[in-house]
Amino acid sequence: MRLFASDNVTGACPAVVEAVLSANAGIAASYGEDHWSTALKAKFSEVFEREVEVFPVLSGTASNALALAALTPVYGKVYCHELSHINTDECGAPELLTGGAKLIPLRGANGRIVPDDLAQAIRGRGNVHVPQPAVVSITQACETGTVYRPSEILEIAAIARDHHLKVHMDGARFANALSTLGVTPAKMTWQAGVDVLSFGGTKNGCFVAEAVIFFNPEMAEHFEFLRKRSGQLISKMRFVSSQLLAYIADDLWLQNAMVANETAQKLSRGMAALPEIELAYPTESNEVFVRLPDYLIGGLRAKHRYINEDELDGKAVRFVTSWVTTDEEVQSLLDDISQCILEAKCESQSTNTLSSQQGAPPR
Structure with a gap:
């Protein structure tokens, strides 16, 4: 009985099912040119209280690895917690899609990065013999089931900014963290210094739907090519976008x-x-x-x-x-x-x- 084994074992919620059935009627433009995908960007911009760039993908692994590929040079370092999904459960996908960037795992109680430890770990900038510091990746909610408070994210992001690093958030359980903290999506992301969010839907009511969300659109300049190259540009994108639209409509994601x-x-x-x-x-x-x-x-x-x-x-x-x-x-x-x-x-x-x-x- 795998009832409590994972939130991946559940089906999709009725509103998402209905949305896919509705999208299945008739014909629609392909490769994200459909009206569901266009509406998705507007809806996410409303949710996050600023204009964002949104790229639907099929898995959390793809979402994380592609987000890091957009932020990290091939000779870069990605600082993450040692228990993070990108470090333990993605079969080297972040290293592969970044072209060889190096993950630097950090310890920290309850699955969270300690700001002081991060500050001490960031080194080597300008030294041609070592990978260059590039990104800090945090997970919200963490793999241990705990969450970062916005003040903790702000502190980590401030250290990242001091060292000219970008901040990525793995939000496979983003809705669960929001529900716990009772803050706005904006406060937990870009207002706290997050540059890119891997937004999860599959674990919380979707069939198969994730998204990479850029809070600074200029960082997404080449992302379309990264997504296509990785096989994540879906021809019938409406079936992914329609899931996400239904998922974030009327606070369904937060209710779930x-x-x-x-x-x-x-x-x-x-x-x-x-x-x-x-x-x-x-x-x-x-x-x-x-x-x-x-x-x-x-x-x-x-x-x-x-x-x-x-x-x-x-x-x-x-x-x-x-x-x-x-x-x-x-x-x-x-x-x-x-x-x-x-x-x-x-x-x-x-x-x-x-x-x-x-x-x-x-x-």
Whole structure:
């Protein structure tokens, strides 16, 4: 049962489905010349309170790698957290599409870059023997389920500006971070110093729809060529753009994220209240990370609950909620965990009783 395995396991929300069906009627211009794609730029400009350039793509990996390719020379450095998706889960795509730029992973509590550590790590400008500092990439919400406050983004962006670096934000769960913080999209991005956003929709109600958003249009001058070269210029772009239009219309994206975040909070509180379970990180979006004893991992697997093998070996196990997660599903998981704990306790008591009886002296 992969119910809490990822927010990628869910389907698309009804409004997005209807939008694609509507776009399917009749004919339309190709390669982003359709009216859905044109309207998307205007709608995103409204959402972010300034004129932006928007480029729909099909995956978060493509969105991140192409955004970094637009900002980074082939001899550049990209500073990121060591747990960031671009560093751990994109199979070298950022390095490939940038033409060889070097990722510089940084440590930091709860999955976030520490500004002072970033400042100390930026070095080598003008030295022909080393890659040149070019970009800082942050993830919002982070891979640990935590979020950067706007003040933290401002501080990181100020350091980047001091060193003539650009700022990229991986926003695969951008809506979840916004829902947590209750700030405007503008305040969390360009007003805080972000140059380019990889905007995610797939995890929060779309079929397959991401976008690269430039807050400084001049930085997008050559992006069309990068997108085409990477195979991300979709001929029937209307089917991607229509998803995103429906997704950001009437705050649907924020409503979906709110459901995911609220059910994550219920799951987090429920797990924290159980014995032998420790929250690995604060729950600030729709991901709950916990450290579980081995017997509990085995017990959950016996009940056909999905446990990610890659998260084991002393690391936190991840449970992810989504826009369709219900309170009943959360309670069912908590009940299974409680049952595993009770079964283990009963088995332990039975073993202790048996050992005591076997070791008792004869009468």
